[in-house]
Amino acid sequence: MARSTAPQTAPAVPATQARWTRKDLLDTEGLRREEVELILSTADAMAEIRRRPVGKVAALRGVTVATLFYEQSTRTRASFEVAAKALGADVVNLTAAGSSVEKGESLIDTVRTLESIGVDILVMRHPSAGAPAVAAKHASMSLINGGDGMHAHPTQALLDLYTMRKHLGSLAGRRVVIVGDILHSRVARSNLWLLLGEGAHVVFCGPATLLPRHLIRSLEGTPNFHWSTDLEAAISGADVVMALRLQKERQEHGLIPSVRDYVRRYQVNAERLAKANPGVLVMHPGPMNEGIEISPEVAHGLQSLVEEQVANGVAVRMAVLYLLAGARAR
Amino acid sequence: MTSILIRGGRIFDPATGVDAVGDVFVTDGRIAALGTPPAETADVVVEAEGCLVLPGFVDLHAHLREPGFEQKGTIATETEAALRGGFTTVCAMPNTEPPPDSAPQVADLLERFRRDARVRVLPVGCITRGRQGRALAELAELAAAGCVAFSDDGSPVADARLMRRAMELAADLGVPLSEHCDEPALSRGGVMNEGALSERLGLPGAPASAEVAAIARNIALAEETGARLHIAHVSTARGVELIADAKARGIPVTAEVTPSHLFLTEEAVWGPGSEPAYDTNARINPPLRSEADRRALIEGLEAGVIDAIATDHAPHAAEDKACEFDRAAPGISCFETAVGTLWTQIARGELRLATVVRALTAGPASAFALGHRVPGIGTLTVGGAADVVVVDPSVAWRVDPSAFASKGKNTPLAGCELVGRVRAVIAGGVLWKEEASLHAGRAARSR
Numbered sequence: 096m097a098r099s100t101a102p103q104t105a106p107a108v109p110a111t112q113a114r115w116t117r118k119d120l121l122d123t124e125g126l127r128r129e130e131v132e133l134i135l136s137t138a139d140a141m142a143e144i145r146r147r148p149v150g151k152v153a154a155l156r157g158v159t160v161a162t163l164f165y166e167q168s169t170r171t172r173a174s175f176e177v178a179a180k181a182l183g184a185d186v187v188n189l190t191a192a193g194s195s196v197e198k199g200e201s202l203i204d205t206v207r208t209l210e211s212i213g214v215d216i217l218v219m220r221h222p223s224a225g226a227p228a229v230a231a232k233h234a235s236m237s238l239i240n241g242g243d244g245m246h247a248h249p250t251q252a253l254l255d256l257y258t259m260r261k262h263l264g265s266l267a268g269r270r271v272v273i274v275g276d277i278l279h280s281r282v283a284r285s286n287l288w289l290l291l292g293e294g295a296h297v298v299f300c301g302p303a304t305l306l307p308r309h310l311i312r313s314l315e316g317t318p319n320f321h322w323s324t325d326l327e328a329a330i331s332g333a334d335v336v337m338a339l340r341l342q343k344e345r346q347e348h349g350l351i352p353s354v355r356d357y358v359r360r361y362q363v364n365a366e367r368l369a370k371a372n373p374g375v376l377v378m379h380p381g382p383m384n385e386g387i388e389i390s391p392e393v394a395h396g397l398q399s400l401v402e403e404q405v406a407n408g409v410a411v412r413m414a415v416l417y418l419l420a421g422a423r424a425r
Numbered sequence: 426m427t428s429i430l431i432r433g434g435r436i437f438d439p440a441t442g443v444d445a446v447g448d449v450f451v452t453d454g455r456i457a458a459l460g461t462p463p464a465e466t467a468d469v470v471v472e473a474e475g476c477l478v479l480p481g482f483v484d485l486h487a488h489l490r491e492p493g494f495e496q497k498g499t500i501a502t503e504t505e506a507a508l509r510g511g512f513t514t515v516c517a518m519p520n521t522e523p524p525p526d527s528a529p530q531v532a533d534l535l536e537r538f539r540r541d542a543r544v545r546v547l548p549v550g551c552i553t554r555g556r557q558g559r560a561l562a563e564l565a566e567l568a569a570a571g572c573v574a575f576s577d578d579g580s581p582v583a584d585a586r587l588m589r590r591a592m593e594l595a596a597d598l599g600v601p602l603s604e605h606c607d608e609p610a611l612s613r614g615g616v617m618n619e620g621a622l623s624e625r626l627g628l629p630g631a632p633a634s635a636e637v638a639a640i641a642r643n644i645a646l647a648e649e650t651g652a653r654l655h656i657a658h659v660s661t662a663r664g665v666e667l668i669a670d671a672k673a674r675g676i677p678v679t680a681e682v683t684p685s686h687l688f689l690t691e692e693a694v695w696g697p698g699s700e701p702a703y704d705t706n707a708r709i710n711p712p713l714r715s716e717a718d719r720r721a722l723i724e725g726l727e728a729g730v731i732d733a734i735a736t737d738h739a740p741h742a743a744e745d746k747a748c749e750f751d752r753a754a755p756g757i758s759c760f761e762t763a764v765g766t767l768w769t770q771i772a773r774g775e776l777r778l779a780t781v782v783r784a785l786t787a788g789p790a791s792a793f794a795l796g797h798r799v800p801g802i803g804t805l806t807v808g809g810a811a812d813v814v815v816v817d818p819s820v821a822w823r824v825d826p827s828a829f830a831s832k833g834k835n836t837p838l839a840g841c842e843l844v845g846r847v848r849a850v851i852a853g854g855v856l857w858k859e860e861a862s863l864h865a866g867r868a869a870r871s872r
Contacts, residue, residue, distance in 0.1 A: 124625070125700055203747055223749035224627035225703030232702070233747075244751075246627025281627060309630075313621035 115418035119231045119238040122247040124288040131289065135257055137414035138407070145181065145410055153183035158420050160184045161214040163205070164241070165191040165221045170381055170405055171241050171251070175218045178412035184420075187214065206230045216419055219243075237419040245279050251380050252285035254411040256293065258404050259335055262376055267294035270372075272329050274300040274361055275339030275388050276350075278307050282380045283339060291319055298322065300329035301339075301361060304350045326361050333371040337378040338363040338389045354387060364390035368398065376400050427468040428452035429856050431849070434473025434815060436460060438480055439779045440787035440804040449478055451811040454854030459807050469856060471849045473815050479782055480805050481513025481544075481812025481852060483789040485574075485603065485681055486657055486735035488756070489515070489546070490832075491537065493522025498740035498832040503760070504543040506831035509859075510760035511785075512736070513812035513852040514545045514802060516793065519556065520578040526551035526562040531570035544852045545799070545812075547573045549603060552591045556580045561591055568598045573793050574655065576603040579710060579755075583609050585642055592652035601653040601679070601793055604643055606664070607711065611635035616751045618691040618712040626694065626701055628750060631712055633661040640664045644671045647678060655792055656680040658737050660711040662721030669730040679792035681735035682722050685757050687776070688766040689713050693837045694750070705746040705753035707837040709737070723770075727780050733789035734781065736763050740833020758826070758833030766838070768818050768845020778818075815849040822846055 113129040123131075144152055160179040162172050172188065179186045189209075191197065196205055202221075209217060216237045219227045224244030231238040242248040256266070263269055271290055277283045277299045290297045299306060299322040306322065314320040323329040330336060341357060351357045368375055377389075377399045385391045394401060431449040436459065438444075449456065450463035457463065484507065490498035507515050517534070525531045531548055538546040550572030551562045558580060567575065575595055581604060582588040588604075595602050612635035617623050619630025640656060644667060647654035656668060659680050671678045691713045696702030707713060725731045739756025746753050767785075770776040790796055790803030801809025824841045826834035849858045 121700065201744065201748055221749070223751045225701065226749045228701060228703050229705075229749060244627045245629075278624075284625070284627065307624035309619065309621040310624035 115422050117419070117422065119227070120249055120415055120419065121227050121231060121238065121240045123249045123252050123285045124247070126289070126292070128292060131253070131256070131292065134253055134411065134414050134418065135260065137418060138257055138410045141413035141417070142407070142410040144413070151181045151183065154417060155179065155182035155184035155420050158184045158215045159187065159213055160216045160218065160416060161187040161189060161209055162218045162241070163189045163209065164219075165196070165226075166242070168220055168241070170408070171220065174405070174408040175241065175412050178409050179416055181409070182413055182416060184416065202226060202230060203233045206234045210234050210236050215423060216416060237423060239415060239419065242281055244281065245284070246281050247285045248281040249285050250408070250412050250415055251282050252289045253415070254404060254408040255286055255337070255378060255380070256289050257411050258378065258400055258407045259376065261407070262400070263334060266290065268296065269334040270296045270298065270332050271335040271337065272298040272300055272333045273337045273339065274326055274329065274363060276305040276341055276345060277301050277339070278305045279342070280339050286337070291317065295319065296321060298329045298333070300324070300326055302351060302357070305345065326367060327370060330367050331370045333375055335376045335378060336363055336368065336371060339380065340382065341384060341388045358387055362388060362390055363393055365393055365396070368393060374398070378404060381405070426453050426854055427856070428465065429469045429471065429851060430463065430467035431471045431473045431478055431813060431815060434476045434478035436478045436805065437778070437782060438786070438805045439783040440480070441806065443805065449805065449813060451813065451851055451854060454811050456805060456807055456809050456811050456813070459805060471815060471856070471858065473848070475817065475819070476848055477816045477818055479814045479816060480786040480803055481814055481850070482511045482785040483514040483795065483803050484512045484736050484738070485516045485655070485733050485789045485793060486518060487515045487738040487760070488520060488740065489517045490740060491521065496742045497745070499541070500537050500546070501541040501543070502830060502832045503738065503740060504541070504546060506760040506829060507738070508543045508850055508852055508857050509830050509847060510763050511814040511816065511847040511850055512544060512760060513814070513850065514547065514795070514799070516547050516549050516573060518578045519549050519551045519576060524551050524556050525567070525572070526554050526556070528563070528566040528570040531567060531572060535571060547571070547795070547798070549574045549576050551575065552577045552582055552602065553587065558582050558584060558587065561587065561594070564591070564594045564600070565598060568600050572600065573795065573798070574601045574603045576605070576657070579605055581605045581607045581609065581639060585646070588643065589646050589650060592646050592650040592654070596650050596652040599653070601655045603655040603657050605657045606636050606639035606643055608635045608638040611638065615712070616708060617694050618714045620691060620715060622691050622695065626703070628694070633663060633714065633718070636661050636711055637663045637667065640667045644676060644678060647671070648674075648676045651677065653677045653679070658683050658686065658711060658735065659722065659725070659731065660686050660714050660718060662718045665721050665725035665730055669725070669728070672730065679732045680730065681733040681789070681792070682726060682731045683737045684734060684759060684763040684766045685709060685737070686713065686722055687719065687726070687734070688770060689837065690716050690719050703750040704837050705748065705750050706757065706835050706839070708750060708753045708755045709757050710755040723775055726784060727777065732784065732792045734763070734767065734784040735789065736760055738831070740831050741835045742832070743834065746835050756835065757837065758829060758831045758835045760831055761829050762824055762836055762838050762843065764816055764845055764847050765822065765824065765843030768816065769843045771818070772844045811851050811854040813851040814847060816845060817848045818845050820844070820846050
């Protein structure tokens with residue numbers, strides 16, 4: 096029913112842009128600048144659609160999108176589902192719990208089964224790094240990585256970049272501080288590659304036990320990369336501060352002495368934000384532990400873009416789905 | 426028994442210092458003549474012109490999977506693979522089900538070897554019951570039953586006191602302990618080498634310190650107990666240094682390195698493409714390390730710090746590897762690529778021929794003192810066991826796992842072009858010849 100009321104016009108994507116050729120979107124590392132530009136400009140067109148009264152088009156009519164989540168998720172899965180439906184795609188949602196996965200079916204068999212059912216684009220979240228890459232190798236349908244272990248979460252980083260650009264314009268020379276459990280964070284990694292590509296200064300900040308020490312060492316000499324265990328120093332002159340979720344099990348595993356200690360040293364709060372540049376933007380990939388990595392007044396303060404991130408996520412994911420479907424049609 | 430003449434090859438044996446073009450004549454399971462043409466005519470002739478004629482290779486570390494994991498490999502299939510790889514003696518690691526932790530289990534293994542093995546197989550017995558790391562196995566009985574070494578294989582003895590007791594008993598028995606040196610508190614959860622690459626890929630890393638700490642501990646225990654400690658598959662630069670230091674101080678330590686760790690680095694997990702492949706066939710334990718580690722392993726081998734090249738041949742079924750990287754079984758099917766990678770490294774100038782051959786023959790034979798059991802093992806001597814390998818050092822070939830005799834097709838080298846190939850093997854007086862060389866031989870004769 097929604098389909099019949101949706102305008103039949105395709106999104107207004109600039110015709111001069113480079114074409115999208117990738118079958119899958121697995122990571123931001125290795126994405127070319129022009130590919131990033133194509134996604135973000137397409138996301139602009141999608142945001143325009145979302146502002147229309149109906150907010151839907153039929154561009155992906157006949158395309159089947161499946162979400163396959165081996166980990167819990169609220170916003171990412173819902174965001175992809177809304178994005179796919181806004182483009183007129185058919186959507187199938189699967190979770191590992193309560194499916195054949197629980198009966199011991201292998202990842203590759205599951206993926207092949209979905210392909211046989213007729214899925215064109217599979218959005219996958221998985222606790223094992225590289226699982227979407229393995230799946231992509233065994234399937235001709237398109238894979239979108241919705242987060243794999245500690246590795247990557249490309250659509251989150253793209254929506255973060257999209258959101259930052261809306262407020263700052265170019266990110267060249269801007270200082271983006273990512274604070275928290277960098278070691279285990281796929282969001283931090285995916286943001287790193289995108290932001291370095293944009294010419295931003297990226298600062299990784301967190302306790303020594305939660306920093307990827309080898310990756311940091313390998314990036315020393317990259318002019319725009321910085322790191323610190325001192326949040327006050329890191330935040331000084333920041334244009335964006337992105338707090339990461341602190342998993343409570345990090346304390347159980349001895350990676351932090353206590354949550355209290357973490358809060359004291361690394362919570363993003365008003366006092367610390369005062370050291371940043373005026374108008375500093377505060378971001379968080381969600382879900383937030385308010386009162387732990389971010390204070391409630393900052394989480395919901397005027398500088399917080401947390402809700403805007405979520406809203407932009409739909410437009411960015413629409414763009415990614417649209418581009419991948421377009422490449423498939425060719 | 427058929428008599429065999431290997432004609433016109435370069436006979437090369439670092440242990441005896443022989444390096445000369447000539448013939449090797451084998452009859453009644455013994456080497457009857459070396460260097461000079463024999464008086465008798467042979468039943469079979471192997472033309473070895475342009476090839477190396479070497480002592481049969483001795484592998485101190487291989488997984489034959491039987492009993493318990495026959496879907497991955499059997500004694501018959503894996504010793505056929507060993508044969509084709511030039512390995513005429515193989516030490517079978519004890520991670521079977523049940524594991525050889527008692528004399529009857531060893532007797533059962535020996536009967537299976539006698540019945541099914543294509544090459545000489547020597548059993549390695551467990552250090553602890555069930556390889557559980559809690560109570561010692563009856564080591565004296567295992568030694569009496571024929572075990573050439575003790576090891577809990579991939580389950581290192583975490584309890585240092587238990588390891589000390591095992592060493593005290595093993596020292597008394599004169600049997601080496603082959604230890605996978607790994608401190609589990611440090612390596613737990615790690616699926617590749619900890620480093621910038623593991624952190625880029627988001628895979629949990631096993632740090633070099635896990636191996637280094639365990640090597641240091643075990644050397645200290647060997648020094649106190651006088652046990653013969655054999656360090657299995659050393660993979661770190663610092664580990665090599667510790668072994669060199671222990672040897673310099675006269676501690677009875679030996680060490681092995683795998684062809685995989687000599688040839689590959691952690692980059693194999695990424696694969697050859699611009700995007701990471703998460704190649705589960707490159708998952709191995711200990712993990713493939715950094716290029717600096719690989720260089721140090723080569724240097725350690727050249728310097729004689731590392732005594733042996735051991736395959737750690739670890740066949741797996743396809744489904745053990747067709748999965749997420751961190752769920753894949755660790756191990757590489759190595760028998761049939763070992764010569765290819767090693768001779769490729771010789772061709773590149775990374776390794777010397779004499780080093781490689783010694784580490785495949787006399788080096789391992791001496792590390793496990795196998796000469797007491799098999800006179801002449803690891804050398805070519807008149808009257809000695811007829812274990813001979815013919816290697817063509819210059820032929821280029823492409824790795825095709827589907828052509829492996831091993832059930833395990835799990836190798837990160839699929840499609841890789843290597844130089845050097847086994848052309849013929851005599852194992853215990855019985856000849857195996859590669860089909861292609863048969864054709865080539867016929868063609869040469871008909872001309």
